[in-house]
Amino acid sequence: MRNLILLIQKYRNLLFFLFLEFIAISFLFSWKNTYHHSTYISSSNFITSTVWNWKNKIDSYFNLSEINKQLADENAFLKEMLLNKEILLGKNFVKSGDSLFVKAFKFQEATIIQSQFKFSENHILINKGSINGIETEMGFKGTKGIIGRVVNVSAHYANVLPVINADFKLSVIHNASNSWGDLSWEKGINDYRTATINNIPIYAKVNLNDLFTTTGSDGIFPSQIPVGKVVKIEKDQEAQKKVITIELIEDFSNIHVGFVVKNNLRSEMIEIQKNE
Amino acid sequence: MSNSFQHIYWVIGLLFFQLFVIDVIDLGTYSSFFTPLIFSYVIFKRKLETTVTELLIFAFIVGFLVDVFRNTIGLNISVLLLITFLRSRILNLISAREDFDDNIELNLFNIGILRYLFYYGVVLFFHHALFYLVEQFSFVHLFSLLSKALINSLFALAILMLFEFIFNSNK
Incomplete structure (x- = not known):
């Protein structure tokens, strides 16, 4: 028992460090993994x-x-x-308040x-x-x-x-060809002006400056809201997909x-x- | 007592500068090369005789404040705790123990410009590299990560030296 106490005394700095680091890392992972982290320890408090x-x-x-x-x-x-x-x-043809037209x-x-x-x-x-x-x-x-x-x-x-956070994912649509793709923002590759679109089929005709808009399929945004314009097109022959870099319409700075x-x-x- | 007030002034001042000046400067595509982390100075400048326990608690509080404002809870705390714990080891590595007195604050005018550049250059580089590593959470793009850490630690060093000349020079 005495030896144990001596040991703890000898390594008390290390133990205290590990204790605090454990708290910090559990904060870090709870924030990275759970979607709705606590309101009190975020900037909306x-x-x-x-x-x-x-x-x-x-x-x-x-x-x-x-x-x-x-x-x-x-x-x-x-x-x-x-x-x-x-x-x-x-x-004359549209009555306001008509139940045919629900304001979503x-x-x-x-x-x-x-x-x-x-x-x-x-x-x-x-x-x-x-x-x-x-x-x-x-x-x-x-x-x-x-x-x-x-x-x-x-x-x-x-x-x-x-959009310029790696956790943000959204399906987007290429207006000219009606192909659907997945919008993501990749750490280290994209800066605040650009984002990446994956899973566009390789046969879709995509030109520079083409517009990508929202699909409305997730129910978060209405369809046809602009997302970005194509600035770079790469082909992934193995997956038969195109990887497209877009310049975001909004300037996030x-x-x-x-x-x-x-x-x-x-x-x-x-x-x-x-x-x- | 006036000493601890001085610490609080430095914490508030550096946090203010970090959050409201450095974080909002927009340099276009090169913005990620200008995100120096200067708040760690309040820990690195503490006297060598300060106990590790006190330093760790201090680091936890400072890291927590930065994280709460930047909405990255845990990120700055964990990196700052690690660099605080390693501070004395890094110091031992880069200098003979007699180089620094135990009871002086490690600022520009107490330890001399060469040792200042060396000590702060090394600890700030470690801090930035660790920060970007934990933020990115993978080893891909390691070269751009290290170059970012190097450039930002040089910026941080320059900003801190400016602050030293403004606020510490009359001693």
Whole structure:
């Protein structure tokens, strides 16, 4: 017994180090492996998000013209869509409130108060939370294209997992050929401007600058939201697939506003997919 | 007591600079080559006579603060704990024990510029290399990882020397 105590005394630094390291590594793995990690030890908790909010209040003044420009661009784009639609449909045929036309997607504006783009694990913090009706597994769209998916919600803030994080996966569609592919972001290969698309069949005709958009199949985003443009095409002869590098539509070093996308029909969609 | 206040000032100051200045600087494609980690200085500068237990607790707190703000819980804590535990060993490796006095703070003006560059260069490089390794969690692209670690530790060294000249030079 005495020897044991002496041993512990001799190696107390090492033991204490191992104890703390064990705590740290269990934090690390619980964060890497479980999808919904605890709200209290992430940046959407009250104290850290308040600090980020102060920082945002200060430096948003310097970005006002940029925010203005992004919103004006989106406004122009939406107006163009709306005007074209009216001509196509004609007002008389569509009754508002008709049960044939269910509004599946709702959008809520949110300000990005912290965004990372330099790391292997990037995260985004937005200033809307559970009291605004935000839940996990909702999409987050920027003014030009998709940004990410809500993974963690506190009362007033939410964490978004952006496209530029290796955990983000989404199926995308090549507009010109209608081929489906899998969007991913690979550590060490992609930087914050690019992402990789796998599993495009080798016979699909893909050209540089072609647009990839969302499919809407996962129920997180509506279909036809822009994701990125092709900048590099490689062929994998063995798998008979193409590996495509795209340049993301959103510039992740310069995002200030976005919209949380809520799909009212998602639970129905998941139910159906379960039964398959 | 004023000493521990000084530690707190350094922690707050370096964290502030790390999170609000370094992390938001955008250098386009080269951004990943400018992500130096400077907060480890508050541990490396502690006197040699500081007990390892105290240092480890301190490292845990600092790592936790960085992780909570960056939303990478566990990453910085584990790397910082490891580098803190190895600090005295690295010091023994790169210098004869008599080189450093036990009761002085290891800053630029106490230990001289050559030994400063050598000591901080080595520990900062170790810190960056370990950090990128754990962050990436694989050995692929090892060369780009090491070059990133080297370039970033040089940046960190430059920034820390600047801070030393501003805040420590009057002693």
